Amino acid sequence: MNIFNINQNILYGIGIMTGTSCDAIDISLVKFEYFDDLKLSLIKFKSKSFPLNYAKKVKEIIENKISIQEISQFNFYYSYLIADSVKEFIESEQINYFDIDFIAIHGQTLWHNPTPSNFMGKKISSTYQSVNLSAIAKILKKPIIGDFRSGDIALGGQGAPLVPIFDELFFQDESKDTICLNLGGIANITVVPNKKSKKEVIAFDIGPANTLIDLVASQYFDKNYDEDGDLAKQGKLDQSLLKIMLDDEYFILPPPKSTGREKFNIKFIDNSLQKLNYRVKPIDLLRTLTELTAITIANSINKLELEIPRLIISGGGRNNKFLIELLSENLNKVEIKNIEDFGIISESKESVAFAYLGWLFLMQRNGNLPSVTGAIQKTILGTLAI
Amino acid sequence: MNIFNINQNILYGIGIMTGTSCDAIDISLVKFEYFDDLKLSLIKFKSKSFPLNYAKKVKEIIENKISIQEISQFNFYYSYLIADSVKEFIESEQINYFDIDFIAIHGQTLWHNPTPSNFMGKKISSTYQSVNLSAIAKILKKPIIGDFRSGDIALGGQGAPLVPIFDELFFQDESKDTICLNLGGIANITVVPNKKSKKEVIAFDIGPANTLIDLVASQYFDKNYDEDGDLAKQGKLDQSLLKIMLDDEYFILPPPKSTGREKFNIKFIDNSLQKLNYRVKPIDLLRTLTELTAITIANSINKLELEIPRLIISGGGRNNKFLIELLSENLNKVEIKNIEDFGIISESKESVAFAYLGWLFLMQRNGNLPSVTGAIQKTILGTLAI
Numbered sequence: 001m002n003i004f005n006i007n008q009n010i011l012y013g014i015g016i017m018t019g020t021s022c023d024a025i026d027i028s029l030v031k032f033e034y035f036d037d038l039k040l041s042l043i044k045f046k047s048k049s050f051p052l053n054y055a056k057k058v059k060e061i062i063e064n065k066i067s068i069q070e071i072s073q074f075n076f077y078y079s080y081l082i083a084d085s086v087k088e089f090i091e092s093e094q095i096n097y098f099d100i101d102f103i104a105i106h107g108q109t110l111w112h113n114p115t116p117s118n119f120m121g122k123k124i125s126s127t128y129q130s131v132n133l134s135a136i137a138k139i140l141k142k143p144i145i146g147d148f149r150s151g152d153i154a155l156g157g158q159g160a161p162l163v164p165i166f167d168e169l170f171f172q173d174e175s176k177d178t179i180c181l182n183l184g185g186i187a188n189i190t191v192v193p194n195k196k197s198k199k200e201v202i203a204f205d206i207g208p209a210n211t212l213i214d215l216v217a218s219q220y221f222d223k224n225y226d227e228d229g230d231l232a233k234q235g236k237l238d239q240s241l242l243k244i245m246l247d248d249e250y251f252i253l254p255p256p257k258s259t260g261r262e263k264f265n266i267k268f269i270d271n272s273l274q275k276l277n278y279r280v281k282p283i284d285l286l287r288t289l290t291e292l293t294a295i296t297i298a299n300s301i302n303k304l305e306l307e308i309p310r311l312i313i314s315g316g317g318r319n320n321k322f323l324i325e326l327l328s329e330n331l332n333k334v335e336i337k338n339i340e341d342f343g344i345i346s347e348s349k350e351s352v353a354f355a356y357l358g359w360l361f362l363m364q365r366n367g368n369l370p371s372v373t374g375a376i377q378k379t380i381l382g383t384l385a386i
Numbered sequence: 387m388n389i390f391n392i393n394q395n396i397l398y399g400i401g402i403m404t405g406t407s408c409d410a411i412d413i414s415l416v417k418f419e420y421f422d423d424l425k426l427s428l429i430k431f432k433s434k435s436f437p438l439n440y441a442k443k444v445k446e447i448i449e450n451k452i453s454i455q456e457i458s459q460f461n462f463y464y465s466y467l468i469a470d471s472v473k474e475f476i477e478s479e480q481i482n483y484f485d486i487d488f489i490a491i492h493g494q495t496l497w498h499n500p501t502p503s504n505f506m507g508k509k510i511s512s513t514y515q516s517v518n519l520s521a522i523a524k525i526l527k528k529p530i531i532g533d534f535r536s537g538d539i540a541l542g543g544q545g546a547p548l549v550p551i552f553d554e555l556f557f558q559d560e561s562k563d564t565i566c567l568n569l570g571g572i573a574n575i576t577v578v579p580n581k582k583s584k585k586e587v588i589a590f591d592i593g594p595a596n597t598l599i600d601l602v603a604s605q606y607f608d609k610n611y612d613e614d615g616d617l618a619k620q621g622k623l624d625q626s627l628l629k630i631m632l633d634d635e636y637f638i639l640p641p642p643k644s645t646g647r648e649k650f651n652i653k654f655i656d657n658s659l660q661k662l663n664y665r666v667k668p669i670d671l672l673r674t675l676t677e678l679t680a681i682t683i684a685n686s687i688n689k690l691e692l693e694i695p696r697l698i699i700s701g702g703g704r705n706n707k708f709l710i711e712l713l714s715e716n717l718n719k720v721e722i723k724n725i726e727d728f729g730i731i732s733e734s735k736e737s738v739a740f741a742y743l744g745w746l747f748l749m750q751r752n753g754n755l756p757s758v759t760g761a762i763q764k765t766i767l768g769t770l771a772i
Contacts, residue, residue, distance in 0.1 A: 003529055003748065003772070005391030053506055065451035072497040072514035073505040076540070080508065111458040119459040120439055122466065126518070128458035134533050134769050135540035143389055147520050151771075154462070154521035362389065364772065383520050385537075385769040386389070386750065 004364050009034050011101040011362070012043070014089075015355025016082060020109050021185065022055035024048060025082065027089045028348045029100075030355040034363075040170060040356060044093040045348040048085050061110055071110075071130075078108050079132045083139040104358025104382075105146040106350075107131035112149070114158040126150075127159045133385035145358040147383040152368045157375025158258065164190040164203040164372045165360075166353035170342060177309040179301060179334070182349075183317025185211040186260060187297050190372075191304060200371035204255035207296045208264040209317045212289045215266055220282035226290070229322025235287030238280055244272045245292050251299075256374065290323050298330030312337045314346040357381060390750050395420050397487040397748070398429070400475075401741025402468060406495050407571065408441035410434060411468065413475045414734045415486075416741040420749075426556060426742060430479040431734040434471050447496055457496075457516075464494050465518045469525040490744025490768075491532040492736075493517035498535070500544040512536075513545045519771035531744040533769040538754045543761025544644065550576040550589040550758045551746075552739035556728060562721070563695040565687060568735075569703025571597040572646060573683050576758075577690060586757035590641035593682045594650040595703045598675045601652055606668035612676075615708025621673030624666055630658045631678050637685075642760065676709050684716030698723045700732040743767060 010033050017026045029044040060066070061074060082105060090097055107129025116123040127149045137144045149159035167180045167190040177197065180190040187209035193199035210225065217223045217231065226232055248268075250259055269289075273280060280288070301311070311334040317323060328336075339346050360367045360381070367381030396419050403412045415430040446452070447460060468491060476483055493515025502509040513535045523530045535545035553566045553576040563583065566576040573595035579585035596611065603609045603617065612618055634654075636645055655675075659666060666674070687697070697720040703709060714722075725732045746753045746767070753767030 003392060003770075004389060006389060051506070057506060061454055065453050067451050068447055068457065068496045068514060069499070071454065071457055072499075072512040073503075073510050075514070076510050076512040076536075077505050077508060079540075080510070110454045113455070113458075117459075119463050120437070120443060122463060124459050124462050124466070126458040126462040128454060128461070132512070132533075132536050132540075134536040134767075138537050138540040138765060147518075147771075150462075150518050150520040151524050154465075154518075154524040361772075379524060380772050381520075383769055383771045384389075385533075386747075386766050 004362065006362055008101070011359060012099050013101060013355040013358050014086060014103045015351040015353070015358065016086070016103065016105045017351040017354055018082075018106060018108050019350070022050055022058050025050065025085050026348060026351040027085060028351040028355055029089075029093065029095060030352055032359050038169065040352070042344045042348055042352055044089075044095065045345050045351070046089050046093065047347055048088070051081070058108060058110070075130050075132045076135055078130050079135040080139065082131070083136050086140060100142055102143045102145060102358055102362060103136070103140060104354045104361075105131055105133070105136070105144060106148065106354050107146050112159065114153055114160075125153055127153050133383060137385040143362070144385045145361050145382045148354070148357050148367065148381045151379050151381045152373050152375045155375040155377055155379055157368060157370065157373035158256075159373065160258065161188065161190070161203050161372060162357060162367070162381070163350060163353040164192075164201050165367060165369050166356045167203075168192050168201050168369070169356065170344075171312060173310060176335070177306045179304075179306070179309050179311045181297065181301075181311060181313045183209040183313060183315035183320075183323075185209060185214075186264070187293065187317070189300065191306075201369050202255060203369075203372045205258045205260075206300045207251060207259065207293070208289070209293055209315065210320075211261055211264050212269060213286065213293065213320070215269070216282060216286050216289060220286075225316070226286060226320065229290060229320040229325075231283060232286045232290040233322045235281070235283035235285070237291050238284050238288045240276060241272060241280055241285070241288050242291055242295075244275050245288075246295065251296055256372065290320070291326060293317075294323055294326035295330055297327055301334070302332045308333050308335060310335045310337050312339050312342070314339045314349050318346065390748065392748055394487070397745065398485050399741040399744050400472060400486060400489045401737040401739070401744065402472070402489065402491045403737040403740055404436075404468075404492060404494050405736070408436055408444050411436065411471050412734060412737040413471060414737040414741055415475075415479070415481060416738055418745050424555065426738070428730045428734055428738055430475075430481065431731050431737070432475050432479065433733055434474070437467070444494060444496070461516050461518045462521055464516050465521040466525065468517070469522050472526060486528055488529045488531060488744055488748060489522070489526065490740045490747075491517055491519070491522070491530060492534065492740050493532050498545065500539055500546075511539055513539050519769060523771040529748070530771045531747050531768045534740070534743050534753065534767045537765050537767045538759050538761045541761040541763060541765055543754060543756065543759035545759065546644065547574065547576070547589050547758060548743060548753070548767070549736060549739040550578075550587050551753060551755050552742045553589075554578050554587050554755070555742065556730075557698060559696060563692045565690075565692070565695050565697045565720070567683065567687075567697060567699045569595040569699060569701035569706075569709075571595060571600075572650070573679065573703070575686065577692075587755050588641060589758045591644045591646075592686045593637060593645065593679070594675070595679055595701065596706075597647055597650050598655060599672065599679065599706070601655070602668060602672050602675060611702070612672060612706065615676060615706040615711075617669060618672045618676040619708045621667070621669035621671070623677050624670050624674045626662060627658060627666055627671070627674050628677055628681075630661050631674075632681065637682055642758065676706070677712060680709055680712035681716055684713055687720070688718045694719050694721060696721045696723050698725050698728070700725045700735050704732070
């Protein structure tokens with residue numbers, strides 16, 4: 001049975017991303033023009049803070065045992081929060097409500113573990129993005145698409161990363177290979193082969209980007225982050241400490257691989273420091289961690305053995321000038337591009353990618369890349385409420 | 387934007403109901419023929435037991451604090467269980483897989499409270515039917531529709547009952563008013579005015595049907611239920627106890643109203659017995675509870691002041707001959723009809739109703755009755771995974 005019938009060549013979709021760090025609700029308005037090829041353009045973007053008690057509640061749900069009532073109430077609470085944010089966005093950006101064709105929502109991740117574990121005698125892996133799509137649809141009176149990760153998980157995939165299909169659409173070049181490097185808490189890359197290549201897109205987490213640097217900046221220098229990398233620049237590289245950290249098994253694992261703050265956290269730093277028989281000054285630690293980030297990223301990219309690829313850097317870490325300087329020193333030849341040259345703001349990238357996943361759903365096209373997620377097949381991702 | 391385009395007049399849908407009692411997975415295959423009017427027919431029905439540990443796990447989730455991991459895993463576990471049950475159903479009933487157009491699923495209710503309560507500074511009401519629609523869609527490769535209650539809740543309704551719209555479709559008569567009485571744990575009715583009437587459908591819970599009788603049968607007579615009402619028939623009606631129970635405020639409340647085992651349970655019986663200064667024999671208690679059920683139902687129906695309505699009884703309680711006898715004695719004139727005369731099996735009714743709700747979603751028609759749920763408006767109910 002053919003359920004869907006969308007005969008509009010031009011669609012406007014809103015994409016909404018709320019990450020595990022609970023720092024902001026990112027909202028993008030994206031225009032999709034589909035004639036021979038799809039042309040996607042970012043029209044408006046806004047990042048909105050969560051209410052003050054939000055991050056605490058998410059942490060409470062993730063870390064403690066909780067009643068099903070709290071989960072159920074949180075699903076609806078989150079949905080109304082998103083609906084309100086969309087209304088505010090439309091008003092402040094002076095968007096015509098009638099122009100909006102659909103809204104795609106990532107949801108608040110409360111659980112994500114693609115590794116099967118025993119549950120009531122069965123091997124089950126699952127993911128949980130809190131949201132009630134139907135509740136949002138009733139408030140906003142627009143088609144709402146969400147739950148993009150579950151379908152891939154059900155087909156044996158990791159349910160992540162989902163942004164690479166957007167990287168492929170948006171950054172693929174006729175003749176040059178492209179590397180999309182995102183410097184968030186964790187550094188991850190998508191490698192998009194050029195259009196003539198027969199290689200598939202690959203994507204993986206490299207290791208820490210800002211997470212360890214931010215931790216030390218906050219613990220010893222009372223700063224949220226090391227602005228421009230000015231602190232690290234004053235420190236001295238500790239070769240022994242660097243070697244200990246580089247020996248971590250994660251850096252040796254071949255891709256595809258993924259990691260997070262569960263691994264690269266204060267314990268990782270403490271355990272590495274404990275292997276030395278002397279103390280390391282905080283400023284030298286900061287320098288060494290910045291080198292670790294630059295070197296592990298450079299190594300991962302160099303190992304790909306691409307012929308002068310284009311490198312597009314996004315994420316907060318690209319503002320760390322010293323980190324970018326060290327990275328450039330260690331990289332084989334690449335052509336560095338600004339993400340803004342492609343018409344999107346670095347901070348908007350994930351929300352734009354989810355708007356694209358919403359469009360793919362409505363067009364009944366596959367949204368996952370098995371070469372990236374490990375799923376047994378390509379599939380349509382998402383669930384729709386009207 | 388017009389998303390849906392279904393141009394088939396004949397559709398086959400599977401409806402799946404799993405209730406809070408966790409006794410069975412009810413699966414119906416329903417044929418929808420839509421030319422001038424909709425003709426709905428039950429093709430196949432099967433009821434399948436849950437695994438032995440299922441009810442215990444649901445109880446554990448509902449009654450205790452639990453990790454988000456358990457909720458997430460349960461969503462996927464339930465979905466695979468349903469997918470397996472559908473596969474079994476299709477095989478054992480020799481259904482052609484290609485004939486099936488869609489599957490509609492109620493989900494496992496883990497929370498349902500339409501009364502708003504404070505949550506992070508907002509008044510929130512919510513409902514939680516466990517299931518991951520996308521996971522089922524990937525396994526069964528059919529459109530899956532679920533989460534039928536949330537949309538009505540978001541519009542200020544009770545999110546229940548949802549079956550009355552099916553009662554209206556299926557049982558409405560040209561000239562006679564129809565009462566659909568369901569004798570489950572709780573007795574509920576839908577009143578469907580005749581086609582010429584300008585009245586709206588109403589529906590409400592009357593009070594206990596089998597729940598109290600079953601409790602006493604199990605506690606004192608080691609039986610799951612009082613077969614044919616044979617035990618109650620041997621007992622003597624205790625008028626004082628009956629009066630105490632009839633004085634309960636729930637029976638006096640005007641409809642719409644809803645209740646459950648949270649109210650009509652062993653405590654209700656004990657509290658009533660404590661108001662007497664003598665002991666009541668178990669057999670007399672059983673007789674009195676059977677009278678209570680018959681009288682509260684008869685009173686509710688008589689109060690409607692309908693002119694010889696048709697009465698269609700469904701649910702396990704209709705097998706209690708003595709209860710039906712007492713009910714008939716107390717009722718004003720009605721015309722009693724068998725649900726089977728309409729071509730459906732009593733046990734299949736709810737699963738057929740959810741198949742109909744799935745069809746309504748695909749046709750983009752409203753699924754709630756505000757006169758029944760209290761929602762501020764009619765709305766399309768459901769969420770779709772492909």
